[in-house]
Amino acid sequence: MFKVMKADLISIKRSIIIFLAYEITLVLIWNIFMVKDIPIIIIFLLTPMIPILNLYTMEMNAESDKILNSFPAKRSAIVAARYLHSIVFLILGFILGYVMIFLSRTIPVVVKPVAWPTYYKILVISLPELVMAGVFLPLYFFTGKYRIPGLTGITFFVIVFWGVSKCLKNLPDKEFVINSIMLVVATILFYVISYFVSVCIYRRRQFY
């Protein structure tokens, strides 16, 4: 699986550069130019585009799946690598997002640091990103296309994001933690089921 991940990462390095450039640009806008009115939601709406961008780039890169499937690599490992990728990119997006928030709210203005629960809430409401990847990937493996699965994934992201935000808004700390844990478990479960569905689909996929 890690061999496939390495192969994918080399194939998609252009999209990694785009991703980093995007995050750094936001940091610069927020900090150097002191533009603070960009809604934070933009970060979380745009970071999930990264897995889509990866797969889009892979698709464009001379059908690298044909090569991967010609190597002694199991199809389940290829799917697992893509699922792990999405998680890695999401975590990377979170970290960069948090760094950005931290920098924009503490260093330039020297205001009091943001309380930890704020970060925690951000983490929880970011779970829809995993849902999005979990919707996108099986559809991508089924169709071999990225546009419709991508749009479907983003639609799911927006709906779940909105739902989760409503669900956790203005809750007492205890209820917030319980609800959050349930949401995390449900999301992980969804992601795992999505993986097995993708494996079933990908095992039947043919490369003409």
Added chain:
Amino acid sequence: MILEIQSLRKEFKGFTLQNVSFSMEEGCITGLIGRNGAGKTTIIKLIMGLLLPTAGTFKLFGEENRVSLRDRIGFVYEENYFPETSTLKQLKSITKSFYTEWDETVFQKYARRFNLPLEKKLKALSSGTRKKFSLALALSHHAELLIFDEPTSGLDPVMRREFLDILKEYIEDGRRSVLFSTHITTDLEQIADYIVFIDEGKIITDAPKDELLDKYRLIKGRKEDWTSEIQELCCGGKLHEFGFEALTEHADLIAKKIAIQSEKASLENIMFYLLEKKDV
């Protein structure tokens, strides 16, 4: 047997690969010939697991086909499927990680022999250099079976000759085999041991090359001698302004009836006239 294909069938819209069966022994080179769209690439993709068969089975190295056996196969495809923006060094690094028997010394040897610019990106290279790179990868992990789809297309004549020499060297130990599809039948005449001739998804001929070349003769005669009796004895033929040219298995018999010039038929002639007869 290094490869045994039994009644392999693959259905597409408008094309069916029909019950293809053939086998390959260790230490031999098998050429897969046929016109465009005959089913050569389909057979190769089925063996490589890129396509799933509708029916039929095949064994690799005497075992039921499974993913791990691809560790013992080297491949070169007609088109490039590697990511264009990566350097040869990066692509080598990817490939290397998948094969347990990867031999860096062998790869470096071929990289020098083929003058591969390892620091350059794939997109900056000519199709010939890309092909050489794919060949170097396929030859660098001690594969027991090499599967090539049009390996010599895009190569200049010098490199083509060198490539054929490499293949001869590669199978010298008698344990390795090569399966390759090509349109350039002269390549096969030089090195192939077996020929599998396929058309419209069906095998027309599956025979040792020498047997095939000995079986058919190319004959030339006068225009007026191209009678229906002679035509029946031929596998196909063409009437020109000054005479006829035909492929036959019965050159001796025809020579007793009319004056002809007879010569050994090339694979290209055999392929051409057999297909012509089939089309008629």
